[in-house]
Amino acid sequence: MTWVEFQYAAAGAIVCWGIGSILSVFSAKQRSSKTLGTAFLMAGTAVMVFFLIAFWVTIDRPPLRTLGETRLWYATLIPIVGFLVEYRWKVSWLKYYCVALASFFLAINILFPDVYDKTLMPALQSVWFVPHVVVYLVGYVLLAASSAAAWHNLYRNKRSMNKEGHAVSHYLALLGFVFLTFGLVFGAIWAKEAWGHYWTWDPKETWALIAWLGYLGYMHANAAKVNENKLQWYLAMAFLVLLVSWFGVNYLPSAQSSVHVY
Amino acid sequence: MGGNGVEEPAVSWSFREGIFFSVALVAAGFVIEATVWGGQGVLRPSWPWNIIILLLLTVNIVIAGLILKDKPFVKWLGGIPLGLCLIIAMAILSFFGGVMPQGAGKGPLWAQNLGLNSVFSSWPFVLTVFFFLVNLGLSLVWKTVPFKSANLQFILFHGGFLVALACGLIGSEDFRRVIIPLYEGKVTQSAFDPVTKTTEDLPFSLYLHDFEMEEYDPRLMLYDIGGGGYELNEARTSGEITQGSVVSWGGLSVTVDKFLPNAVVEDGTGVPVPTDADRGIPYAFLEGEHEGTPFSGWVSTGSPFERPLELKVGGRVLSLWPGSPKKYRSKVTIKSDESGDVISEILEVNKPVSVEGWMLYQLDYDEKLGRWSELSVVEGVRDPWLPVVYIGFFMILAGNTLFFWKGIKKK
Numbered sequence: 001m002t003w004v005e006f007q008y009a010a011a012g013a014i015v016c017w018g019i020g021s022i023l024s025v026f027s028a029k030q031r032s033s034k035t036l037g038t039a040f041l042m043a044g045t046a047v048m049v050f051f052l053i054a055f056w057v058t059i060d061r062p063p064l065r066t067l068g069e070t071r072l073w074y075a076t077l078i079p080i081v082g083f084l085v086e087y088r089w090k091v092s093w094l095k096y097y098c099v100a101l102a103s104f105f106l107a108i109n110i111l112f113p114d115v116y117d118k119t120l121m122p123a124l125q126s127v128w129f130v131p132h133v134v135v136y137l138v139g140y141v142l143l144a145a146s147s148a149a150a151w152h153n154l155y156r157n158k159r160s161m162n163k164e165g166h167a168v169s170h171y172l173a174l175l176g177f178v179f180l181t182f183g184l185v186f187g188a189i190w191a192k193e194a195w196g197h198y199w200t201w202d203p204k205e206t207w208a209l210i211a212w213l214g215y216l217g218y219m220h221a222n223a224a225k226v227n228e229n230k231l232q233w234y235l236a237m238a239f240l241v242l243l244v245s246w247f248g249v250n251y252l253p254s255a256q257s258s259v260h261v262y
Numbered sequence: 263m264g265g266n267g268v269e270e271p272a273v274s275w276s277f278r279e280g281i282f283f284s285v286a287l288v289a290a291g292f293v294i295e296a297t298v299w300g301g302q303g304v305l306r307p308s309w310p311w312n313i314i315i316l317l318l319l320t321v322n323i324v325i326a327g328l329i330l331k332d333k334p335f336v337k338w339l340g341g342i343p344l345g346l347c348l349i350i351a352m353a354i355l356s357f358f359g360g361v362m363p364q365g366a367g368k369g370p371l372w373a374q375n376l377g378l379n380s381v382f383s384s385w386p387f388v389l390t391v392f393f394f395l396v397n398l399g400l401s402l403v404w405k406t407v408p409f410k411s412a413n414l415q416f417i418l419f420h421g422g423f424l425v426a427l428a429c430g431l432i433g434s435e436d437f438r439r440v441i442i443p444l445y446e447g448k449v450t451q452s453a454f455d456p457v458t459k460t461t462e463d464l465p466f467s468l469y470l471h472d473f474e475m476e477e478y479d480p481r482l483m484l485y486d487i488g489g490g491g492y493e494l495n496e497a498r499t500s501g502e503i504t505q506g507s508v509v510s511w512g513g514l515s516v517t518v519d520k521f522l523p524n525a526v527v528e529d530g531t532g533v534p535v536p537t538d539a540d541r542g543i544p545y546a547f548l549e550g551e552h553e554g555t556p557f558s559g560w561v562s563t564g565s566p567f568e569r570p571l572e573l574k575v576g577g578r579v580l581s582l583w584p585g586s587p588k589k590y591r592s593k594v595t596i597k598s599d600e601s602g603d604v605i606s607e608i609l610e611v612n613k614p615v616s617v618e619g620w621m622l623y624q625l626d627y628d629e630k631l632g633r634w635s636e637l638s639v640v641e642g643v644r645d646p647w648l649p650v651v652y653i654g655f656f657m658i659l660a661g662n663t664l665f666f667w668k669g670i671k672k673k
């Protein structure tokens with residue numbers, strides 16, 4: 001499977017998610033169509049899981065090198081977080097945000113097609129490559145879901161505060177922050193091995209730090225019992241900073257001399 | 263989390279003061295940069311001054327934390343509101359550092375005068391870090407004395423961060439990075455320091471036996487002479503080929519009939535024959551059909567000493583590009599001055615070697631010559647503070663693992 005087949009897989013997944021969401025949202029009272037809706041939602045994700053594995057096998061290296069490749073992972077994993085949250089906390093709305101976000105990532109990949117390239121430059125051939133990138137990926141996925149939950153909470157809070165929703169966005173942020181921390185430290189240890197220093201204030205590093213500080217701020221604001229509605233705003237917006245650190249950096253004036261831009 | 267209501271600190275000394283203090287601190291830093299210091303950055307102490315300063319700071323924080331812990335001001339200085347404000351201040355300063363180009367002489371003049379082209383060694387940043395350390399240090403003293411295992415996660419996180427930040431920054435002046443150019447068959451002892459632009463002798467010498475490079479498979483590219491540039495093939499690959507590969511572009515399909523990764527054309531024959539990697543270059547025999555007419559022929563990547571072979575098909579040209587570097591390494595013998603010990607090592611990207619307090623990294627080579635390069639550029643790094651910084655890192659990792667468990671179990 002390559003980027004040529006990708007378009008069909010992606011279109012298939014988006015259609016499945018779309019049908020699944022419509023069935024689940026609009027026929028919540030009918031059990032049979034609800035089950036069918038869930039089946040479609042799962043099928044969309046199954047298509048992506050299958051494509052991802054086949055793609056990995058074809059290119060013969062972990063597909064974690066280009067932004068297009070990492071978007072594949074987000075599109076596959078974010079809905080899974082949505083399903084897990086529903087299973088764990090019986091909160092069903094998060095998965096709709098998740099499939100919408102995943103469809104958005106797939107759409108970017110369809111609109112801006114990638115060229116696939118089997119090569120892996122020497123600096124990336126390290127035992128740290130996979131843990132560092134995967135840990136960040138999972139962190140981003142959780143924080144994307146946390147932000148989606150926060151937006152939903154803000155909307156609901158206009159009528160009444162919902163404690164349950166706050167717990168969801170909070171735990172997702174907390175878990176996401178744990179992964180960001182692992183990613184940052186793994187990255188530093190790897191940089192020492194590849195480039196001789198664990199921290200060089202490279203723009204990508206700087207932005208990873210800014211995003212981490214952003215969520216660190218949330219952790220402390222939460223510990224200091226800042227007002228709930230403000231905390232939800234904070235989580236909703238913090239993800240925007242994360243987006244910059246993830247693919248905005250390449251376009252900044254500071255990035256011209258970066259060794260990290262890919 | 264969120265259950266931090268054990269001992270309510272003096273809440274009145276809270277956010278407003280924290281925000282005010284942080285803004286004033288950063289503003290003061292910028293004023294110093296713009297006036298007294300003129301965008302020069304902070305003087306960074308080197309050994310042994312940095313360790314003395316660090317010890318003095320530690321002793322003062324511990325004493326203040328133990329003796330003055332009931333004073334509202336000290337409570338505030340070590341409390342969450344100030345910590346939060348400083349975290350945000352640091353995020354905002356880092357934001358400048360993440361947006362403005364960093365480096366001497368970069369960016370607009372007003373930004374240089376404010377130190378915004380070297381944010382991470384500017385006064386506002388250093389002042390913020392200083393109070394970070396004070397804030398973290400005080401809260402750590404309180405969470406550590408008396409010790410409770412429930413505070414372990416807090417101690418690991420904050421202690422680890424404190425150690426890594428304090429030692430990483432205050433030790434940065436002791437960090438050395440030198441460039442060591444090695445030539446095949448030659449002994450080198452001197453290194454160049456790109457910061458001070460001076461050359462110095464290392465406590466050991468290096469002899470380069472061989473610089474080696476492995477490349478990925480070469481790429482088959484199609485160029486449209488009529489102005490279309492390089493064309494993307496139908497499978498949207500970057501074009502690597504081996505024996506038997508088929509590559510297609512609009513209206514053109516090419517089969518790689520023969521592929522010789524290392525070959526040479528002996529005089530007069532015109533036919534490439536396989537040879538060893540030192541002498542040979544990649545050759546491929548292509549077959550295809552263009553508008554109903556079959557064609558075939560050899561293409562090669564060429565080398566710094568040899569012109570490439572190309573194949574013209576209609577208004578387009580098929581050419582073979584060398585693959586990108588896969589691995590490169592230097593086989594060296596290292597001789598220590600003091601002990602006279604001789605060791606043989608292989609330097610490779612991601613596999614540094616440690617000698618006499620220096621870490622040696624494979625950095626670069628003569629890129630024009632690629633795998634024929636006889637130059638190998640090695641980087642030497644000395645960082646005496648590294649072990650302490652790593653202790654900080656591992657404390658953070660341990661705290662993080664605890665956080666993962668506790669955070670999940672809480673509900």
Ligand code: HEM
Nearest residue numbers: 219223265266340341342345348349394397398401419423
């Ligand atoms: C490594 C990243 C960090 C993590 C994961 C973290 C996490 C936390 C958590 C969970 C608490 C609440 C503790 C509790 O409720 O018992 C806390 C408190 C606190 N944090 Fe952090 N923090 C980090 C870094 C920092 C930094 C950089 C600062 C300083 C600028 C800081 C200053 C504080 C302070 C002053 C408290 C209050 C301590 C007290 O209650 O006595 N933390 N932190």
